[in-house]
Amino acid sequence: xxxxxxxxxxxxxxxxxxxxxxxxxxxxxxxxxxxxxxxxxxxxxxxxxxxxxxxxxxxxxxxxxxxxxxxxxxxxxxxxxxxxxxxxxxxxxxxxxxxxxxxxxxxxxxxxxxxxxxxxxxxxxxxxxxxxxxxxxxxxxxxxxxxxxxxxxxxxxxxxxxxxxxxxxxxxxxxxxxxxxxxxxxxxxxxxxxxxxxxxxxxxxxxxxxxxxxxxxxxxxxxxxxxxxxxxxxxxxxxxxxxxxxxxxxxxxxxxxxxxxxxxxxxxxxxxxxxxxxxxxxxxxxxxxxxxxxxxxxxxxxxxxxxxxxxxxxxxxxxxxxxxxxxxxxxxxxxxxxxxxxxxxxxxxxxxxxxxxxxxxxxxxxxxxxxxxxxxxxxxxxxxxxxxxxxxxxxxxxxxxxxxxxxxxxxxxxxxxxxxxxxxxxxxxxxxxxxxxxxxxxxxxxxxxxxxxxxxxxxxxxxxxxxxxxxxxxxxxxxxxxxxxxxxxxxxxxxxxxxxxxxxxxxxxxxxxxxxxxxxxxxxxxxxxxxxxxxxxxxxxxxxxxxxxxxxxxxxxxxxxxxxxxxxxxxxxxxx
Numbered sequence: 001x002x003x004x005x006x007x008x009x010x011x012x013x014x015x016x017x018x019x020x021x022x023x024x025x026x027x028x029x030x031x032x033x034x035x036x037x038x039x040x041x042x043x044x045x046x047x048x049x050x051x052x053x054x055x056x057x058x059x060x061x062x063x064x065x066x067x068x069x070x071x072x073x074x075x076x077x078x079x080x081x082x083x084x085x086x087x088x089x090x091x092x093x094x095x096x097x098x099x100x101x102x103x104x105x106x107x108x109x110x111x112x113x114x115x116x117x118x119x120x121x122x123x124x125x126x127x128x129x130x131x132x133x134x135x136x137x138x139x140x141x142x143x144x145x146x147x148x149x150x151x152x153x154x155x156x157x158x159x160x161x162x163x164x165x166x167x168x169x170x171x172x173x174x175x176x177x178x179x180x181x182x183x184x185x186x187x188x189x190x191x192x193x194x195x196x197x198x199x200x201x202x203x204x205x206x207x208x209x210x211x212x213x214x215x216x217x218x219x220x221x222x223x224x225x226x227x228x229x230x231x232x233x234x235x236x237x238x239x240x241x242x243x244x245x246x247x248x249x250x251x252x253x254x255x256x257x258x259x260x261x262x263x264x265x266x267x268x269x270x271x272x273x274x275x276x277x278x279x280x281x282x283x284x285x286x287x288x289x290x291x292x293x294x295x296x297x298x299x300x301x302x303x304x305x306x307x308x309x310x311x312x313x314x315x316x317x318x319x320x321x322x323x324x325x326x327x328x329x330x331x332x333x334x335x336x337x338x339x340x341x342x343x344x345x346x347x348x349x350x351x352x353x354x355x356x357x358x359x360x361x362x363x364x365x366x367x368x369x370x371x372x373x374x375x376x377x378x379x380x381x382x383x384x385x386x387x388x389x390x391x392x393x394x395x396x397x398x399x400x401x402x403x404x405x406x407x408x409x410x411x412x413x414x415x416x417x418x419x420x421x422x423x424x425x426x427x428x429x430x431x432x433x434x435x436x437x438x439x440x441x442x443x444x445x446x447x448x449x450x451x452x453x454x455x456x457x458x459x460x461x462x463x464x465x466x467x468x469x470x471x472x473x474x475x476x477x478x479x480x481x482x483x484x485x486x487x488x489x490x491x492x493x494x495x496x497x498x499x500x501x502x503x504x505x506x507x508x509x510x511x512x513x514x515x516x517x518x519x520x521x522x523x524x525x526x527x528x529x530x531x532x533x534x535x536x537x538x539x540x541x542x543x544x545x546x547x548x549x550x551x552x553x554x555x556x557x558x559x560x561x562x563x564x565x566x567x568x569x570x571x572x573x574x575x576x
Contacts, residue, residue: 007057011035012045012064020057027053027192030065039219040067042196043076043189049351052076052189054142068219071557072189072351075481078108078213080140080191081200085110085211087182088129097159100211103277103483104232106223107212109205123209127202133179137195141178150174150185157183164252171270171452187272188481206232216561234277266474270453271352273478278485278560280474281520282467283493283511338495339457342471344449345500348393349549350476353449355392356498360414360443364428367442371425376414378445384409394447395499401427402438412441447498453479466505468496469524472549473556484553486560491515492524492552500549504528509536516541522559524552530570537570545573 006019011033020029026044030053035041043052045064050072057063066073086098089112099111112118112126145153147166153176154162162185166174176185179194191197201212201222215223347353360376378397382388383404391397404410406429413422427439455475470492477484493511495503504526505511512523516538525533527545537543542559544567546552551568558564 008060009057010062012062022058023056025053026051026055026057026063026065029057029063035065037065037067039069039198039214040073041065042067042073042191045072045351047354049354050076050189051351052142053192054190068214069216071216071480071553074213074216074219076189076191077197079186079188079481080194081197081211081213082108083140083177083179083182083184083186083190084130084133084194084197084200085126085202086184087133087179088126089114090182092125092129101208102232105205105210105226105228106215107201107210107225109208109232110211111208118204118208120204123202123204126209130200130202134194134197134200137193138180139193140190142175142190143178144173144175147171147174150176153183154185165272169270169272217563266455266457266471266478268453268455268475268478270451271479274481274483276477276483276485278483278487279489279491279520280470280477280485280556281489281491281515281518282470283491283515338465338468339455339471340446340448341498342468342496343455343475344447344498345468345496345549346455346472346475346479347449347451347453348498349472349500349553350480352453352479353451355450356394357448357450358391358394358397359446359448361446362444364440364442364444366428367425371423372414372441372443373416376416376421379413379415379420381413382411384411393499394445401440402436404439406430406439408439410441465495466493469494469502469526469546469549469552472496472500473552476553484556484560486562488522488559489520490522490524490556490559491518491520492546494524494526494529494546494552496549502526502546502548502552508532512536512538512541512543524555525570527568527570527573530573533570534574543570544568545570 005022007022008017008019009029010017011029013035014033016033018029018032020032024032026041026046030041030044041053043050043066044055045051045066046055046057046061050066066076068074068077082100089096089098093114096115097113099113100108101111102109112122114122147169151163151167154160154166166185174185176183177190199214199219199222201210203210203212210225212222212225215221344353344356348356358378360372360378361374363372378391380388380390381397381400386404389396389400391400404427406427408427409424410427411422411424413420415421425441428442430436430438430440455478457471473484473492491511493505493508495505497503508525508529509532512525512533515523521541523537523541523543524546525543527547530545533543533545542564544555544559544564546555546568555567558567
């Protein structure tokens with residue numbers, strides 16, 4: 001008898017668990033689950049990280065299969081369609097190239113460099129060849145190699161731009177895909193074979209072609225073709241300026257950033273980034289009356305009559321015993337913490353990270369026994385007589401501590417100087433006014449995503465934590481294909497926690513007014529701020545309530561698609 005090692009998979013689609021052989025692909029597991037998805041599966045979230053159906057499972061996992069109704073699913077489908085287009089052009093016009101250029105008209109404008117002007121006959125030939133590739137159900141093979149070897153390979157193939165992109169990515173390993181005899185690089189998951197593509201369109205568009213994709217609302221039909229000539233001309237002008245600056249591609253941009261030529265607000269390393277044409281506006285307010293920013297009686301009178309200003313008690317904003325320097329330091333610390341947390345929340349939301357690193361940066365006065373040291377990374381916690389838990393996120397750690405009574409002896413395993421060290425201590429009682437249940441470890445933690453992807457921010461003269469939610473959305477927009485905003489101008493505010501919770505901020509009526517003046521038609525407000533929103537919405541501005549990052553992404557996607565019917569307004573929140 002041959003015994004196979006098995007593992008357990010929990011499928012979120014049908015809320016069932018099953019045992020499968022170790023090394024099974026996501027495709028294998030889908031068939032074992034007997035799931036039926038009309039427009040899928042095209043990819044899956046494995047412990048909340050998006051993977052292609054090529055992915056093999058070697059440990060117990062939670063799996064959620066995605067179809068074309070899911071944003072990540074349509075992105076997987078679109079990437080694979082890009083590959084088929086490039087393969088078709090490669091077959092018909094050796095030595096030519098394809099540039100996937102601009103998201104426009106519910107599709108993608110593609111610049112075909114065939115050595116001659118693109119004709120309607122060229123488009124028909126390419127469309128036919130694409131359909132032949134799809135009908136052949138050719139496998140899309142995934143390979144992983146060192147980035148150095150991948151750069152050498154694309155240089156040999158004459159694709160210097162791909163080589164430059166990978167060389168500037170900052171990663172040790174890279175993934176590339178092979179379709180028959182054609183090799184290409186794409187960041188993110190792909191379909192397993194071309195037969196999974198059921199619908200596409202290709203037609204002449206200006207001096208190139210428009211690659212049309214299924215509608216996310218109804219994948220049985222193509223997205224409606226909407227002429228956006230003016231927007232297209234804006235994009236072309238943008239590209240002309242890119243040519244003048246010598247920065248035409250992501251690889252060019254990455255190299256310019258490394259040379260210190262860029263002051264982009266958000267710079268991402270460790271992942272492919274994508275251009276966006278819309279706007280995600282963070283909002284802030286100016287404060288007068290704090291140390292270093294005095295006000296006069298006339299200023300106060302003016303503020304009383306200005307609907308965009310508000311008069312508050314000074315101590316609500318800046319206590320009298322705090323100096324201007326101290327206030328500035330606090331605000332800068334809040335901004336830095338907000339940025340770090342935004343990175344973690346964004347990477348967890350997009351699946352670019354599936355766990356967090358919980359690092360001790362300090363201890364409370366009550367934990368004065370010196371058992372913890374700064375830099376300790378929490379690995380596991382075992383209460384006396386209980387089970388060992390390995391918290392992979394801050395939320396899991398918080399939930400665990402609610403189940404442990406104060407004064408319980410616990411064993412905490414930490415990584416210290418590269419070695420696992422076991423610590424024994426008793427848990428502490430939360431403060432009476434904290435509202436917390438269970439107990440505390442008595443540590444202050446630095447929480448970061450367990451990922452090679454990172455983001456830095458170029459922002460000065462702004463402090464506080466209120467931009468966290470928009471920072472996170474900006475990172476998501478930069479690291480996912482397409483334009484998250486659909487070219488729309490969307491503003492918002494709200495603090496962010498590592499688990500994606502969006503919290504309240506001050507001065508929201510002033511922030512909405514400022515965003516409206518700047519041209520934003522849409523605004524994302526923390527749901528916990530809705531009482532301050534209702535009745536203060538600027539004329540012509542649509543304000544939607546969000547309580548976490550996932551809801552914020554859905555709101556932006558709904559606005560981008562022109563379908564806000566499922567979004568929650570602050571009016572609805574306050575009348576519940």
